[in-house]
Amino acid sequence: MRFEIRKRDAAGRLGKFTTNHGTIRTPTLLPVIHPKKMIITPKEMQELLGIEMVITNSYIIRKDNNLRSIALKEGVHQLLDFDGPIMTDSGTFQSYVYGDVTVSPDEIISFQRDIGTDIGTILDIFGTPDQSKEEASEGVSTTIIRAKESMKLKGDMGIALPVQGSIYPDLRAKCAAELGKLQADLFPIGGVVPLMEQQRYPELIRVILAAKQHLPMHIPVHLFGAGHPLIFPLAVALGCDLFDSSAYIKYALEKRMIFSWGTLHLEDIYELPCCCPICSQFTAQDLKKLPQKEMIRQIAFHNLYVCMEEIKKIRNALDNGTLWDLVEQKGSENPYISDALHILRNDTQKQWLETFEPVRRKKALTYTGPQTIHRPILYRTHQRLLERYPLTADTLFIIDEKEVSYADAKNVTISTLFESSDDIDIIIDSSLGPIPLALYEMYPFAQSVFPNTLDQDTLEYTKRIFSAFTKNKKIKYLKGTQTAVQSIKNSMTQTESSFDHQKIKAIAAMQFGLQAATVLFDGNITLVKSKKTQKIRNVFVDNSHVLSFRASDGFFTLKKAGAFQLHKALPFPSLRVIIDDEAAPFVKEGKSVFSKFIIEADPALRPYDECLIVRSNDTLLAVGQCLLNPLEMMQFSHGQAVKNREYFS
Ligand SMILES: [Zn+2]
Helix, strand or coil, X not given: CXXXXXXXXXXXXXXXXXXXXXXXXXXXXXXXXXXXXXXXXXXXXXXXXXXXXXXXXXXXXXXXXXXXXXXXXXXXXXXXXXXXXXXXXXXXXXXXXXXXCCCCHHHHHHHHHHCCCCEEECCCCCCCCCCCHHHHHHHHHHHHHHHXXXXXXXXXXXXXXXXXXXXXXXXXXXXXXXXXXXXXXXXXXXXXXXXXXXXXXXXXXXHHXXXXXXXXXXXXXXXXXXXXXXXXXXXXXXXXXXXXXXXXXXXXXXXEEEECCEEEEHHHCCCCCCCCHHHHHCCHHHHHXXXXXXXXXXXXXXXXXXXXXXXXXXXXXXXXXXXXXXXXXXXXXXXXXXXXXXXXXXXXXXXXXXXXXXXCCCXXXXXXXXXXXXXXXXXHHHHHHHHHCCCCCCEEEEEEHHHCCHHHHHCHHHHHCCCCCCCCEEEEEECXXXXXXXXXXXXXXXXXXXXXXXXXXXXXXXXXXXXXXXXXXXXXXXXXXXXXXXXXXXXXXXXXXXXXXXXXXXXXXXXXXXXXXXXXXXXXXXXXXXXXXXXXXXEEECCEEEEEECCCCCCEEECHHHHHHHXXXXXXXXXXXXXXXXXXXXXXXXXXXXXXXXXXXXXXXXXXXXXXXXXXXXXXXXXXXXXXXHHHHHHCCCCEEEEEEEECC
């Protein structure tokens, strides 16, 4: 089995998961198929809903003489009449719901292997939320022992090892770390159905975070029993790849209809607020009048359509970098999700999430509410401002964002006011916190949409960042753009070119670090500007092309001469991705680097960062662009990790 990342956003992955019965796209939803009562068949799901993988219960199949003999003789794919990948569960959930399960861990794993399941699940111990820590700990120990024993019996079957540990993050972490050492194909996060049924989302999020932070990156993660679209975006943003739904049928049996924002009983629906094929064909009154069995089937169809629509929305968001928007929208639709999001305001969680965060996105950063200011990208930006931005002047000139438009900042008239002093810093006091004028074109500053009236939380948060950034500096507020312009004009004499120099150094410092910024511009700087927009296009130092400026996101693309300088000056392994010598000849021909050839990478690199591709002896081979974060690069064995931009032949 293999898993690779195609695109990413937050800690979520748009992936490809290859099994013995084909490749599926992730994130995805596996509808639960009851082997005896198929109200909608897997084939119908495949044809009508684009379902690529299903999950069924091996315990129920094994208990029924007829089903067992068909499954053993013809295989589980024949039994379900489905040619895509099939995952099986083991009876753990049945033991939680009904008590005793009359099968041993060895028997059930062997049975799953013998019926040709693509991914079988071990008989783990379901850790309930009301367990004491001692009970939960015992369950974790037994689960780990059973996992090790089951590994010996699995044969060629893929295996899922569920992470247990009740509501205790340290037990979840321990279980994840131990199971992570085994060669599993999937890691479900188990024992979470009661948390979801009771909408205890803050605890659910703590459990997911603890597990994810200790599981290997290159194996997909399945949130067991998550079948409601309300939780999908947040779970994906934290790194869950698969979900399974029995909710579609369980709710249908109770005449409850799932919607992306919640659930409604059919009796309470005046008009169907959905345009799926079912809701387009029937009115609420039509549905209510259908014979019982038919009504359940139609509601189940609707429920699955709604779930799949959410999965498709998430995949799009992963592709275009808007997953946090979706997550925050769910927070405004459900108070418990909103509470869960508060956990992500904690610095420890932000630090972890930040490592996955792409340095730039295609779409603007759009404010959805008080949670937006806590996005990991803003955490990084603020940290870098405090750590990397080269504030040199003693007095900072502050302009209120409302008094300066982006057009003003872009307009050279502001920069032409500077006539000869290099020692000036103009800071814009904005909804995102302090923005040095020199960085005004850089993502996410220019590419953000915030309302004029902000919530109190955001105002207080950005005020704190502003105070930290301007600490020990004299501050001079400049009121009104014209006054601002005049005051700056009177108080200093900086040239346009020295503003440009300040700008390129500031951007390089934010992007590559302070030392890199010094190294890159050590020499005679020449800027090539666009004739049309007057924007910087290329930076030459001593006649060598070191950087190109990307107008779309305000970042630099590293050129060969720049890479050469950085390689010479920055200590190993700064900015580097170190690859296996075996792959070096391919990189020298311009081929991109696959994860399996990566030995090490600078832990400070982030997805879409510029990097230096080197051999193990630190010979510089090429300039690259990271597609993954360093941990992922080293752990994944399939898929591209670094795009080759320019190579040294
Ligand atoms: Zn519908």
